[in-house]
Amino acid sequence: MMEKSTSFLISYNSIPSSLDSLMPDNGLINLASSLTQAGHKTKIFDYSTVSHIKEVFTDEIHNELIKAYNKLNERNNLQNSLKRFKEINLVISQRKADVLKNSIIKKLLLEIENAKPDFVGFKLWTGEGFVGSIEIAEAIKAKHPEIKIIGGGPHNDYFYERTFEFTEIFDVLAYGEGEETIIDLAEWSIQKKELIDIKNIIYKTNGKPVINAIKRVENLDLHAVPLYDLDIYPALKGNDKINIIMIDESRGCPNCCNFCPHPKKSGKKWRKRSPENIIKIFKDASEKCNTNCFRLAGSNPPAELIEEICKKILEHKLKIQFVSFGYARNSSAKFYSLLKEAGCYSILFGIESGNPDILKHTMNKKTTVEKMKEAISLCKNAGIKATASLIVPAPGETMQSFLDTQKLCIDLGIDGISLCMPGVIPGSEWFEKKEKYNIELDADYYSKMMTYTIRFLMPPPLWETLPYKIDGRNFYEMMVITDILNTYLEKNGINTGINEITLLFADKLNYSNSEMRDVNRNIFVTGNFNKIEELVTKFNKEVSLT
Structure with missing residues (x-):
C-alpha cells in the first residue's frame, strides 16, 4: 500500500460575530473531501463555534457588556458607554489571548502528539484570525519543527507573497482554488512531490518568493463530493454550528x-x-x-x-x-x-x-x-x-x-x-x-x-x-x-x-x-x-x- 499523509486543517477567525458566522465551512469541507478521496487522512479544527464563544465570554464580561450596550441609546451616557466598551474590549482581547494560548493551542498540541500529522494547513482570515493563526502555527513549529505548515484561504488571495513580509512561519502559501493543490501539497509533505511542480502556491527559494502559476478546476463535477463526516469535522456534532x-x-x-x-x-x-x-x-x-x-x-x-x-x-x-x-x-x-x-x-x-x-x-x-x-x-x-x-x-x-x-x-x-x-x-x-x-x-x-x-x-x-x-x-x-x-x-x-x-x-x-x-x-x-x-x-x- 502506498504511503499517504496525515494532516490537520485549521480555521481560527477569533470570535464569531453573528449567527451566519456559525455556518459550516464549505471550503474546508471541500479540501478535506479531496484529501480523503485521494486516500489521505485529515481532520478539521474549526473554532467558529458556539463552544468557542462560551469559552471566551464569562458571565462577568457578559454582564458588563449588557450595561454598556443598554446605555448606547442614552444621549447623556453615550461617551461614558463608548469609554466603557473600550475598557471591556481590552478585557475581551486578553481573554481571547488566554483561551488561544491555554486552551486551543494546548489541546491542538495534544492532538498532534497523538495523530502525528505530516502537515497542518491553515485557512487564513484577514485580521485577528490571521494574527491568531500565526500564533498557533508558531506554537506547533516550536514543538514540532518537522511538521510542514501551510497557509491558504482568502487572506492569500488578497496579499499573495506579501504575507511573507509579515511572517515566515508558513513553509508554503496557497492561493486560488485548493481542491487539487491540497492533494499535491499532501504528497509534498511526505516527499512524493516537489514544490516547483505544484500550481497555486507561493514559497521561498534563496530568500525570495516564488509564485507558481495559477490553475482553476474546469470541471467542478470532478471534485470530490463534499463529505459531512463527523469524525473528520467534529464541530458538526450537536449544536456547535448552525x-x-x-x-x-x-x-x-x-x-x-x-x-x-x-x-x-x-x-x-x-x-x-x-x-x-x-x-x-x-x-x-x-x-x-x-x-x-x-x-x-x-x-x-x-x-x-x-x-x-x-x-x-x-x-x-x-x-x-x-x-x-x-x-x-x-x-x-x-x-x-x-x-x-x-x-x-x-x-x-x-x-x-x-x-x-x-x-x-x-x-x-x-x-x-x-x-x-x-x-x-x-x-x-x-x-x-x-x-x-x-x-x-x-x-x-x-x-x-x-x-x-x-x-x-x-x-x-x-x-x-x-x-x-x-x-x-x-x-x-x-x-x-x-x-x-x-x-x-x-x-x-x-x-x-x-x-x-x-x-x-x-x-x-x-x-x-x-x-x-x-x-x-x-x-x-x-x-x-x-x-x-x-x-x-x-x-x-x-x-x-x-x-x-x-x-x-x-x-x-x-x-x-x-x-x-x-x-x-x-x-x-x-x-x-x-x-x-x-x-x-x-x-x-x-x-x-x-
Whole structure:
C-alpha cells in the first residue's frame, strides 16, 4: 500500500460575530473531501463555534457588556458607554489571548502528539484570525519543527507573497482554488512531490518568493463530493454550528464589478457543477447534517443553472429551502415562480447604487436601475423575500448620486438592505487603478489591512480606521455618509443590516426581520452565549428532517 499523509486543517477567525458566522465551512469541507478521496487522512479544527464563544465570554464580561450596550441609546451616557466598551474590549482581547494560548493551542498540541500529522494547513482570515493563526502555527513549529505548515484561504488571495513580509512561519502559501493543490501539497509533505511542480502556491527559494502559476478546476463535477463526516469535522456534532449548508454550485464571474477581486481568483467565465451533481450534494448533506436548509455559494450563479437545479429539486421531490445571491439580468415571472416552488426563500441582489453613472463607470455593474427594479419586483411578486447590498459612498459619489440611491431603496420596497462602506481590496479594479477612482492608500496599507478586523462586536465609533481615503474622505468621514443613509432608510421603514440569511433566521426563529437583526446584534455584542446557544439549537431543530 502506498504511503499517504496525515494532516490537520485549521480555521481560527477569533470570535464569531453573528449567527451566519456559525455556518459550516464549505471550503474546508471541500479540501478535506479531496484529501480523503485521494486516500489521505485529515481532520478539521474549526473554532467558529458556539463552544468557542462560551469559552471566551464569562458571565462577568457578559454582564458588563449588557450595561454598556443598554446605555448606547442614552444621549447623556453615550461617551461614558463608548469609554466603557473600550475598557471591556481590552478585557475581551486578553481573554481571547488566554483561551488561544491555554486552551486551543494546548489541546491542538495534544492532538498532534497523538495523530502525528505530516502537515497542518491553515485557512487564513484577514485580521485577528490571521494574527491568531500565526500564533498557533508558531506554537506547533516550536514543538514540532518537522511538521510542514501551510497557509491558504482568502487572506492569500488578497496579499499573495506579501504575507511573507509579515511572517515566515508558513513553509508554503496557497492561493486560488485548493481542491487539487491540497492533494499535491499532501504528497509534498511526505516527499512524493516537489514544490516547483505544484500550481497555486507561493514559497521561498534563496530568500525570495516564488509564485507558481495559477490553475482553476474546469470541471467542478470532478471534485470530490463534499463529505459531512463527523469524525473528520467534529464541530458538526450537536449544536456547535448552525445547520445551513453552503453548496458550491458555480465559480467564476463574467461581470467583473470594479470593487470585487473575485474574478482574479475564480476567473471571468462561469464554471458550473451539473444539476445532477448538485442534487446528490443536497441529498448527502441533508442526510448527514440533518437539515433542509442551504445557501448557494456562488457570488453570481448563472440563471440557467439555477433554473435547471430548481427543476431537478422538483423532479426529485426534495423538501428543502435555500437562499442565494441574485443578479438583475434578463429574468421573468416564470423564473422566479420556479425558484419559489423549488424552495427558494430569499435572494440578495447586488444593487450597490441607484445612480446610472456610478453603476456604469465607477462599478461596472453591467445592469441598469430599471432592470434592478424589474428583477426585485418579479422576485417579490413570486413570494420570495428580497434584500439588497449597497456600497455608499462609492468613489465619485455626489449629492445627486446619493439621493438617487436613497430614492431607489424607497421605491423598491425591499425586505432589507445590507449597507457597506467602500472596500479597497487588492485584486479589484479600484485597487489596481486607484488613481482613476481618486483612491489614496496610506503608506502602511498592506500591514494594516492584513491585520484589520471589523469590530462587529463594538460600536462603529470604536472601529479602527481603514488605511485609505476615497475622494479625500477618511474612514470616519465615509462612515458619516453611510450612517446618514442608514438613518434615512430606517426612518422610512426600510430595515438595514439585513441580508438574505437574516430573513431566513427570522422565519425559522419566529421574529420579524428587524427583531431578528436586533437580537442577532445584541446577543453577539453582549456575549450572550446562553441565548446564542438557545437560538442555534432552536434553528437546527426547526430545519431538521426528523
